[in-house]
Every structure is written in C-alpha cells, then in structure tokens.
Amino acid sequence: MLLFRFCHRGAALTHVVEFLLTGVLGAFLLMAGMVKFFEPFRTMFATQIELSGLPFPALARVAGQGGEISAGLLLLAVLLGTRKFTEAQVNTLFTSAVLLALAIMVVAIFVHLSPAVPAAVLPLQTKPPVLTVVIMLLLLLTAYLRRIRLRAE
Structure with missing residues (x-):
C-alpha cells in the first residue's frame, strides 16, 4: 500500500x-539483530565473538546485536516517519543508521577473516x-541514491 502510494505520486526511479x-x-538489520536472541544463532554469534579475539567479548556481543537492531529501527524510522520528522532530522537518522551499519559490517568482515573462526559458526557457513x-x-548505494535525490531537490 505504502509503495503503491509512493510510486503513484510519480516519484523518480532512483527515489x-x-x-x-x-x-x-x-528490515534485514532488525531481523539479523533480533534472531540473535534465539538458538542456534545466539550460540553461533557468541562463538564468533569469542574466537575472533575481539576485545571485551561480552560488550562486543551486546554492541553488535544492539547496533544491528538500532540501525534497522533507524532505517525503518526514516522510511515510515518522514512526516513526523523534519528533513534535517530524517537526514541525521539516515546518516547515523548507515554509518552504524557500515561500522558493524567492518567488524563482521574482521570476524569472517579471522583464522580462528570456523566457517561452521558463520552466517551461510562460508568464510568469505x-x-x-x-x-x-x-x-552505500542507498546513501548515494539519497544524495542524488537531495541534490536534485
């Protein structure tokens, strides 16, 4: 319904x-964070953190999971709350969400590439x-498309 209304207004394809x-x-980031509350994902995530050698493993687990949930909620707030926030607030929420998610993904790459972490405890059970x-x-593509749209307005 929301997408139909959005497309019906004649929005540009990039928008x-x-x-x-x-x-x-x-939705993906929110789901990825929430699923870590349940087995077997809770154990797999804890094992990844422990074996990767990240400092303060208990804090890293909470920060990773909380960060994914927060980034997901921020992106959904940008999507659904455009009428409740000013444009500047929406831009701040979007930028915060993207930077937070990118930081989490950088740590995830480190964990994946850590030789001590076996593929069996990784998502999709693959090392790459x-x-x-x-x-x-x-x-990055979403941020780029947003930047193009904001410059055109």
Whole structure:
C-alpha cells in the first residue's frame, strides 16, 4: 500500500529504489539483530565473538546485536516517519543508521577473516564475507541514491 502510494505520486526511479532499499535493509538489520536472541544463532554469534579475539567479548556481543537492531529501527524510522520528522532530522537518522551499519559490517568482515573462526559458526557457513560485503554495497548505494535525490531537490 505504502509503495503503491509512493510510486503513484510519480516519484523518480532512483527515489523508488532508495525507498525500497531503505526498507529492505532496515528490515534485514532488525531481523539479523533480533534472531540473535534465539538458538542456534545466539550460540553461533557468541562463538564468533569469542574466537575472533575481539576485545571485551561480552560488550562486543551486546554492541553488535544492539547496533544491528538500532540501525534497522533507524532505517525503518526514516522510511515510515518522514512526516513526523523534519528533513534535517530524517537526514541525521539516515546518516547515523548507515554509518552504524557500515561500522558493524567492518567488524563482521574482521570476524569472517579471522583464522580462528570456523566457517561452521558463520552466517551461510562460508568464510568469505559475501553477505556482509553485499550489505555494505547496498548501504552505500542507498546513501548515494539519497544524495542524488537531495541534490536534485
């Protein structure tokens, strides 16, 4: 319904793609953070953190999970709350979400590439951080499309 209304207004294709990517990334990050409350993902995530050698593993677990949930909620707030916030607030929320998610993805790449972390405890059970890099590229693409749209307005 929201997408139909959005597309019906005659929005540019880049705006529609930005809208879709913001929603998909927000939902994905929120889901990725929430799923870590449940087994087997809770144990897999804890094992990744422990074996990677990140400092303060308990804090790193909370920060990683909380960061994914926060970034997802911020992106969804940008998507759904455009009438409740000023344009400057929306831009701040969007930028914060993208930077937070990118920081989390950089740490995820470090964990993936850590020799002590076996593929069995990683998402998709693969050592190359393919999903992480795809998410990073989608975040950067969304930020780029947003920048194009804001410059055109």
